[in-house]
Amino acid sequence: MPNMNYKPSGDFDPLEEAIRPPLDETERERSQRVAQEAEAKRISNAIDESLRLERQDRKKRRVVRLLLLGQSESGKSTTLRHFQRLYTPNAFREERVLWRSVIQLNIVRSVHTMIDALSGVRRQHIDSGGEESEDGLTTLNNGAAGHSGLSQELEFLKMRLTPLRHIEQLLIAKLVPPGEDEALALPPPPGISPSASSTYGHRSQRSRSDERAFRGQEVFVRPGTRWKGSVNRGGMGNGQQHDEEDDGRPSSEGDAPETRDEAQEVLAACCQDITTLWNDRFVREVLKRRKIRLEEFPGFFLNDIERVTALKYIPSDDDVLRARLKTVGVSEYRFEMEAAAGRESGTEWRIIDVGGSRSQRATWIPFFDDVDAIIFLAPISGFDQVLAEDRSVNRLEDSVLLWKSICANKLLANVELVLFLNKCDIMEAKLRSGVRLSKYVRSYGERANDLESASKYFRSKFSAIHREYSPLPRKFYGFCTSVTDTSTTAGILASVRDMVVRRHLKQSRLL
Ligand SMILES: Nc1nc2c(ncn2[C@@H]2O[C@H](COP(=O)(O)OP(=O)(O)OP(=O)(O)O)[C@@H](O)[C@H]2O)c(=O)[nH]1
Numbered sequence: 001m002p003n004m005n006y007k008p009s010g011d012f013d014p015l016e017e018a019i020r021p022p023l024d025e026t027e028r029e030r031s032q033r034v035a036q037e038a039e040a041k042r043i044s045n046a047i048d049e050s051l052r053l054e055r056q057d058r059k060k061r062r063v064v065r066l067l068l069l070g071q072s073e074s075g076k077s078t079t080l081r082h083f084q085r086l087y088t089p090n091a092f093r094e095e096r097v098l099w100r101s102v103i104q105l106n107i108v109r110s111v112h113t114m115i116d117a118l119s120g121v122r123r124q125h126i127d128s129g130g131e132e133s134e135d136g137l138t139t140l141n142n143g144a145a146g147h148s149g150l151s152q153e154l155e156f157l158k159m160r161l162t163p164l165r166h167i168e169q170l171l172i173a174k175l176v177p178p179g180e181d182e183a184l185a186l187p188p189p190p191g192i193s194p195s196a197s198s199t200y201g202h203r204s205q206r207s208r209s210d211e212r213a214f215r216g217q218e219v220f221v222r223p224g225t226r227w228k229g230s231v232n233r234g235g236m237g238n239g240q241q242h243d244e245e246d247d248g249r250p251s252s253e254g255d256a257p258e259t260r261d262e263a264q265e266v267l268a269a270c271c272q273d274i275t276t277l278w279n280d281r282f283v284r285e286v287l288k289r290r291k292i293r294l295e296e297f298p299g300f301f302l303n304d305i306e307r308v309t310a311l312k313y314i315p316s317d318d319d320v321l322r323a324r325l326k327t328v329g330v331s332e333y334r335f336e337m338e339a340a341a342g343r344e345s346g347t348e349w350r351i352i353d354v355g356g357s358r359s360q361r362a363t364w365i366p367f368f369d370d371v372d373a374i375i376f377l378a379p380i381s382g383f384d385q386v387l388a389e390d391r392s393v394n395r396l397e398d399s400v401l402l403w404k405s406i407c408a409n410k411l412l413a414n415v416e417l418v419l420f421l422n423k424c425d426i427m428e429a430k431l432r433s434g435v436r437l438s439k440y441v442r443s444y445g446e447r448a449n450d451l452e453s454a455s456k457y458f459r460s461k462f463s464a465i466h467r468e469y470s471p472l473p474r475k476f477y478g479f480c481t482s483v484t485d486t487s488t489t490a491g492i493l494a495s496v497r498d499m500v501v502r503r504h505l506k507q508s509r510l511l
């Protein structure tokens with residue numbers, strides 16, 4: 001019976017205790033044990049050696065490993081799609097049709113965001129007995145308002161758009177492979193800035209329920225091609241879109257195969273109503289007062305609704321880059337640059353795309369070993385937003401802290417870090433619309449409230465962190481990017497590619 005009162009002494013080592021040979025070991029047992037231990041050591045050494053050789057071989061064979069890091073919605077998967085578009089253009093184009101379901105879901109979500117925002121108006125109107133609410137929504141001129149607080153026309157519109165609820169479920173079932181239980185996650189009420197969120201925080205019960213009314217579910221897939229398989233099997237993956245004359249522009253009717261696709265049919269039938277809803281002055285005013293800037297949301301297609309709901313619609317390159325599908329998990333995408341893609345053809349690239357939300361970050365670490373370079377994406381337009389998964393954390397602050405920890409990480413001391421200050425297009429629009437950066441970033445002070453000054457400021461801040469926190473001196477590569485923009489991003493990715501390949505060659509020469 002074990003001694004339950006045993007107290008370990010200072011030099012007691014439970015592991016040593018467990019593997020110590022028995023005291024009454026015979027000579028024969030001892031020699032057997034020694035032989036087994038020697039064999040185990042030989043196997044372990046052989047594994048180490050084969051790992052070392054594989055690593056060496058990979059470097060010699062020009063296998064380049066690139067890791068994409070950054071918070072959720074920073075643009076990692078978009079950057080990966082961009083690489084694929086540039087360097088495996090044929091494969092990218094063949095897969096474009098598969099993105100149609102994602103875009104359909106993005107549209108449906110935008111419509112529901114508008115409708116949910118309107119529901120909030122109705123509730124407030126009833127709850128407040130018609131008095132002005134804190135955000136003044138009930139004072140809006142809503143034409144001939146019915147008892148719900150909405151005009152009859154809006155009520156009819158909402159009714160006519162109800163089939164989209166069914167389409168949403170259908171698309172989720174299509175995109176998420178069977179058995180993927182966790183595939184839905186709750187984002188925050190859209191478009192709520194920290195200042196607005198603190199306003200929300202001090203509101204009544206009623207306002208909190210309005211907040212809940214905004215909550216939708218964000219669909220995610222694990223990275224890789226499995227979801228594409230399920231879309232294909234869903235009967236719409238008729239990717240007959242080919243290739244030579246294809247210039248990546250939006251498809252117009254007549255140059256794409258018509259496919260039987262219930263979601264597309266319902267969306268086509270709802271196209272006019274969606275347009276009316278989106279262009280309605282009252283709806284715009286509600287969104288504005290609720291600080292819901294739908295145009296800045298990931299996966300925004302309402303301004304292209306006629307084109308993207310056409311029955312023969314095939315997504316353009318731009319559409320694929322603008323579509324939103326959250327990543328969960330970590331995955332390695334391998335591809336050889338297609339010969340047509342340029343002089344680096346033949347190099348095998350392994351680009352690792354990770355999920356960026358907080359619960360996903362622990363999965364990054366095993367990939368720190370043996371990467372050539374990291375592209376870190378910091379979406380600077382998030383300075384007035386909070387994290388979806390933790391509404392107490394400002395997005396910009398989160399990016400800065402993440403950047404510090406990546407710069408300081410000893411495992412990454414010899415890895416090149418490339419910083420993308422991303423979403424500059426959204427940043428520019430935001431600053432132009434009058435949102436003041438200095439209100440959120442005090443140290444910004446009296447600098448001009450424009451993209452040029454802001455990106456210069458952030459570049460110097462991130463560069464200073466890089467210098468201060470890197471365990472060994474290394475060069476800083478920083479770019480201001482809008483990775484959904486095909487023309488500007490192509491040049492930046494080409495520079496990154498050249499830098500990574502150069503460094504990789506240098507390393508393999510050192511082996
Ligand atoms: N306007 C604009 N949209 C962008 C930019 N970069 C990314 N997006 C959009 O932002 C959304 C999120 O981008 P993703 O690439 O899915 O983000 P991610 O970092 O992979 O996010 P997780 O998978 O959640 O970790 C997508 O709809 C993109 O099209 C940008 O520079 N400008």
Ligand SMILES: [Mg+2]
Nearest residue numbers: 076077326327
């Ligand atoms: Mg992603």
